[in-house]
Amino acid sequence: RKEVEQDPGPFNVPEGATVAFNCTYSNSASQSFFWYRQDCRKEPKLLMSVYSSGNEDGRFTAQLNRASQYISLLIRDSKLSDSATYLCVVNHPANSGGSNYKLTFGKGTLLTVNP
Amino acid sequence: GAGVSQSPRYKVAKRGQDVALRCDPISGHVSLFWYQQALGQGPEFLTYFQNEAQLDKSGLPSDRFFAERPEGSVSTLKIQRTQQEDSAVYLCASSPLAPGNSPLHFGNGTRLTVT
Secondary structure, eight states: OOSEEEOOOOEEEETTOOEEEEEEESOTTOOEEEEEEEOTTSOOEEEEEEOTTOEEETTEEEEEETTTTEEEEEEOSOOGGGOEEEEEEEEEEOTTOTTOEEEEEOOOEEEEEEO | OOOOEEEOSEEEEOTTOOEEEEEEOOTTOOEEEEEEEOTTSOOEEEEEEETTEEEEOTTOOSTTEEEEOTTSSOEEEEESSOOGGGOEEEEEEEESSSTTSSOOEEOOOEEEEEO
């Protein structure tokens, strides 16, 4: 089983829609979680960290469910500029052991917001 | 201030040729990561440095891949005897702290095409 799995997508939604992405992770010892955004042919950029209690940043809400080992991202009132690939990132113990952790990315979910 | 800088931006190599990709992280950043991103996929972890120490190289796909960061700042990813399957975007990222404790800052990437 892959360390991080995301909704396959793609998602095509009209402007103003609400859209949600889910991501599951396999290692229960995973420590921290993030959503990154990647525009076409650009580098990934941090969108938001995901905190245990859930957190909100404007139209974006991130949630963590440790019991079920998934994280989610909700985008409300979507804008054309939200069109991008959304990458789930999990910080988990490295297979190499010791105290090393590594950041593993999901495959990403492509969102297109249409006028 | 200056972000993560990668060079070259684009590299075309003939199969069997050796290539070297350079990453200049943000000054003072302790952690440095290399990721490989194939078209339509999320970034795949290659290797991680904490200062000059390579703490995790579990993602390097074969012994043709080698990375170094001798003085704890600039890093080079070398690929020997390139193969077509090595064609991808190679992303470098740095962060001021250990993995997961601070966001990753990515460079623009080097797009490698092996013909």
